[in-house]
Amino acid sequence: xxxxxxxxxxxxxAEGNPLTVKCTYSVSGNPYLxxxxxxxxxxxxxLLKYITGDNLVxxxxxxxxxxxxSQTSFHLKKPSALVSDSALYFCAVNEAAGxxxxxxxxxxxxxxx
Amino acid sequence: GxxxxxxxxxxxTEKGKDVELRCDPISGHTAxxxxxxxxxxxxEFLIYFQGNSAPDKSGLPSDRFSAERTGGSVSTLTIQRxxxxxxxxxxxxxxxxxxxxxxxxxxxxxxxxxx
Numbered sequence: 001x002x003x004x005x006x007x008x009x010x011x012x013x014a015e016g017n018p019l020t021v022k023c024t025y026s027v028s029g030n031p032y033l034x035x036x037x038x039x040x041x042x043x044x045x046x047l048l049k050y051i052t053g054d055n056l057v058x059x060x061x062x063x064x065x066x067x068x069x070s071q072t073s074f075h076l077k078k079p080s081a082l083v084s085d086s087a088l089y090f091c092a093v094n095e096a097a098g099x100x101x102x103x104x105x106x107x108x109x110x111x112x113x
Numbered sequence: 114g115x116x117x118x119x120x121x122x123x124x125x126t127e128k129g130k131d132v133e134l135r136c137d138p139i140s141g142h143t144a145x146x147x148x149x150x151x152x153x154x155x156x157e158f159l160i161y162f163q164g165n166s167a168p169d170k171s172g173l174p175s176d177r178f179s180a181e182r183t184g185g186s187v188s189t190l191t192i193q194r195x196x197x198x199x200x201x202x203x204x205x206x207x208x209x210x211x212x213x214x215x216x217x218x219x220x221x222x223x224x225x226x227x228x
Contacts (some may be wrong), residue, residue: 044204103155
């Protein structure tokens, strides 16, 4: 069965510092990986996805993620965090047998000024 | 253009009552998904519709849960004889073509509280 793990419930970072949110996955076959963000009182928003090709994927709001097949990881990164990046981040994988997303448990990011 | 809309935004109901939650997907999107977001449970898949194909109901937690999609557009998620453990935020998403590489666009959710 496919699964996604986000080992950190919360990440605290000072504004201007680099931000990393970790994600590891387990799938049969090739993974299709996604990051979504949920701001307070708002729906999930798509950030970026990895399908194939370059292991470094760039997405919205200055975020990027690096696909590492050997470590089965897809960590989300931002070089310089903003207070407005404070939100709940979800990593997800698309299952081989269908189109439903399997989500990680989410990581709350708190960026302090 | 308009995003995915859901109604009601909040619903409080008594245990044992039936509830209906509505989702209007993005126009032109052929795939529609329902997920549930519970405290301590994260996001879980419930059901998936793609065009006129039979829906993937593999995530429905019990036979009290059902969903339909009329005319390939609006969808209704029905929970019969609600229980307190059904309290959660129910999220609807839609995507174009339903292919696995397409990102899903989520609505704001319906917060269901069963008292």
